[in-house]
Amino acid sequence: MAYPYTHEKEVRLLSRGWGDPASRTLEGWKALGGYEGLRKAVEMSRDEVIGVVKDAGLRGRGGAGFPAGVKWSFMPKEKKGPHYLCCNADESEPGTFKDREIMRWTPHQMIEGCLIAAYAIQAEHVYIYCRGEFFETNEIVGRAVEEAYEAGLAGKDILGSGVDIDVTVHVGAGAYICGEETGLMNSLEGRRGLPRVKPPFPAASGLFGKPTTINNVETLSAVPHIVVNGAEWYRQWGTEKSPGTKLFCVSGHVKRPGNYELPLGFPLKELIHGVCGGLREGRKLKAVVPGGSSVPFLNAAECETCSLSYEGVVEAGSMLGCASVMVMDDSTNIVKQVRRTVDFFSHESCGQCTPCREGTTWLARILKRIETGRGTEEDLETLLDLGDQMTGTTICVLSDSAAAPVRSSIEKFRDDYLALIRRGEKVGAA
Amino acid sequence: MAENSQTPESVTLTIDGRAVTVPKGTTILQAAEALGNRIPHYCYHPGLSAPAQCRLCLVEVEGAPKLQPSCITEVQDGQVVLTESEEATRQRTGVLEFYLANHPLDCPICDQSGECKLQDYVHAEGRKHGRSREPKRVFGRDDFGGDILFYGDRCVMCTRCVRFMNEMAQDPRLTVVERGNRSIIDTFFEEGVEGSPYAGNIVDICPVGALVSKDFLHKARAWDLDHKPTICPNCSQGCNIDLHVRDNRVQRLKPRANLEVNQYWMCDYGRHRYEWMNRDDRIESPVVNRSGQPVPSDWSEALEALHGRLEEGVRPVKAVASPFASNEDLAALRHLVDALGGGEIVYRLPRADREIPLPGFPRLSRRRDLAPNGRGAEILGMERVGDDEGAGGLDELAHYTGTLVVLGDELADLEADFGQQAALYIYVGSHPSPAASQADYLLPATTFAEQEGTFTNHEGRVQRFWPGLQAPGLARPAWLVLGALAARMEGGGVPTSAAEAFVQAAELAPEFQGLTYESIGTRGAIINEPVALPGA
């Protein structure tokens, strides 16, 4: 089975079963060893479950890379009221398309991870916050949750353990910022999806003001594998600081775009030129955005040596984010793509913090002027300066995310900007 | 650091090199304020929750990786805070530049000009020249109903107004609609905030000219207004307010903070009843009625004549007082009546059918008693008569044949023959009225807005007010007029100040004993409440 492309270098843990309609059913997932992790987990103590995830070094796959086990351990040990688990299925970082694939091909993988995590943190209710646009996918997830209830895997007394865990599939309605964990919580509470000031952190006061943990779909989907096979097994892949496998979402100017599950630390160069079949004929690599729209650009030289681990991409000058590798060849109008990225952030800014509300739009307008040949060299300094004013100054990091590609592209592709400014010509599409 | 701890409940920190000790739980912004350092801010308001979203109050805290929002960051022992560091200053300049990217520079026609926080902050720390070359966003003007206009383009999105309506008025008719750069404050389409009894406060707390009062629109420039501290006279709550005065006319009322009485707020009912203070129909000089012929007089002549008349001996006395008169005025009336042998004093007080509390701070309520000093009258042994309109109840007095003294009550519901049969009719008041036409002595008094004094509010809090307007003609405070007469009758001292008049009031009413203008101060003092002595 080949979905849609596979490669021999892949290590298919989470992507196992993709492309096979059978694997989305409960029966099919069980045939792949599904729900063994949950069965094992409920026989372990909660601390043991947290321990194995901690030892495995599983880092959050939603972008920040925070160790999942450590996050779980922040939850109160003494339960004084409800605890909640939120599964962040609001996948919307441009360039990222992995969670939807997990959800539509192997929904039970995610649900099993949710149930194990909920058991570990004593959550009585799991809310799977799905992106509103994923109608088809969400219905698949909804049916899978229903199957889990029917099979006694969710609801009262799961697997005879005496533990009750409810699962609810909740859908958003179109707002990128609800992928930010506290924005998601506000949205789930029926509010505008404004990120909250932290502290308090969700483990102290999260959803409905109760202790809450929130994890990404991919993070939770890795959990059953770790619980079944152990921390050491998981650590056979990846690096010391970035253990395990990761779904790399490759898009843009490669021959074979798609999701590839590879050990963390995989060389970026080999991903592009090997796994993805290289660039289109006659084209050269110009730039790569390695972690979704929020992270700085890498230029071709930086891609040569970049290792795709959390630490490796930082070393190369960007961030792994959610491993959304957007590849741009030498036909790319970088300024246009940066402007499109900033347009996105401007459209998605929640609007509460001044630097973000005003800054994203201002950046976008300056970039549009430059793109259409009405820019000046001074504009570049203004862009950099505004970017600085937007970095580290707001409640969440959307503002920083909008500034990052602007700064990095001006630093690394200044000539592209200058060419547009000096020619003063309107440029065509990339 | 241990020696920094004063007590377990207090914390000592350093702000810009100056040490300050504050209670645990204080925010950096409040601690700085205690040092007189007002950190610029928009979204923070002491009476509301703090969303920390304007990002203007960010300060450097040593050891923290990023600038911290001072409005929500609690102080810690030994903390070192820099509000003027290069980074903090740069942050403020940056945020201000973002505001100006879209804020119209329409200060010349903006009501807020002169008291605008954007103007102030940009003047202090803004860039010399803005860098934005982009067209500005345009929202236009929206009528929010009632007294309120909304200029969306001027809005800085601090959301104070939304939070006031949610948290204080608990009438969530304002919201932010849309998001990002398109977000704007709005109501449910055309619903507006009309009829929300505390909505006027959103104009007060708007830091810029986005929310403005229709009543005040283009009426006066902020820098032309004198702010005169006083007490709202429109109900017995006793909200602390300022009269905003230009050309000796009250232009608007604004609440003045008093955490125990009205916090930062006042109701719209009170706010919009100030025009009477500007009335031009005034009794401007004493008038002596000589055998049916009213003759304008001056004070020495009128008082001399009146005194002479009183010396001749008087018939039993009855008096009408007003709950709009100060404690001092009422006490002077009581004093005079007692000096003339004693007699009944009645007052009339309009009463609403219900209270209108502010849900988020229910201690503040538009009280049923629609006058500021019914309680003072009660303390001074006066009796309430009449109906809930503040009318009626004086039928007998209208034809009283003894000595009749009226203080302040305009007697609007009474005929011109009021007091015709009185042996002596003394009217002390501000505004002419038919029912005062028979007075033998018509003596011009100042309104509360033109004099110093105190009111006793519904809970027995004695609060001071100060003159905000110049009195017309020869009008004098009633305590001075009545006090002088009483003193001459009894041989006591003539009060030379409102403070002295209050001391005399305290001699008459045990409730006021122990209170002085000094101890009442600017916050008021509750009667019969033990006063902590300094050093105790």
Added chain:
Amino acid sequence: MSDETTERAPFRNPGWAGNTGEFELSEDEVRGRSYVGEHAPEGGHPSRVPTVPYMLPEKDPEAPLFEGPYAERFEKILSRYPNRRAALLPTLNLAQELRGRVSPETMAEVAQLLGLSDAYVRGVATFYTMYNKRPVGRYLIQVCTNVSCNLCGGDEVLAAFLEHTGTEAGEISDDGLFTVMEVECLAACGFPTAVQINSRYFENVTPDDVPAVLDRLREEAS
């Protein structure tokens, strides 16, 4: 009821990832229609009820909020949250499913149902892009023009949809069938250009595919 299960001749781009020739699945298998099953009018197990705004082929702007199976679904939604406010997004979804958009009247009715203020509901409804504040055509065609799709011709696909429907972005076509607009990243970046049409994703769409996609929709509508 569903407009998605009709069997028809193979279409060059049936709307799933791949389109590589290596991928031998039917459209139904990719979309998971048979796994999900027919839409139960009352929504099935409560856990999944907030999941689903069904895409009804016909909308009724006057439909009551809520009656019959819809009242049942509304109750099931309420049962999943500790307070009524949290049911706001799913309730708006349910209302939009019936009425096709979220009009001021709908906002006020939903506010009433959940004990919220009208203004509050407006504030929330306008925060989210998927609530149609204005009417849209029977098929809402949303074309991703974000970076990944943009690199591969998203702008051209958008232009083709506008051209072949004869509309400006956001307008309803004369036949009432189509509204075309730009959308932010649909999380199908490996399969550009991604297009969402009502509840369905169409992936790997090129400008050349556009007439065939529109023909298919017209046929479904007839």
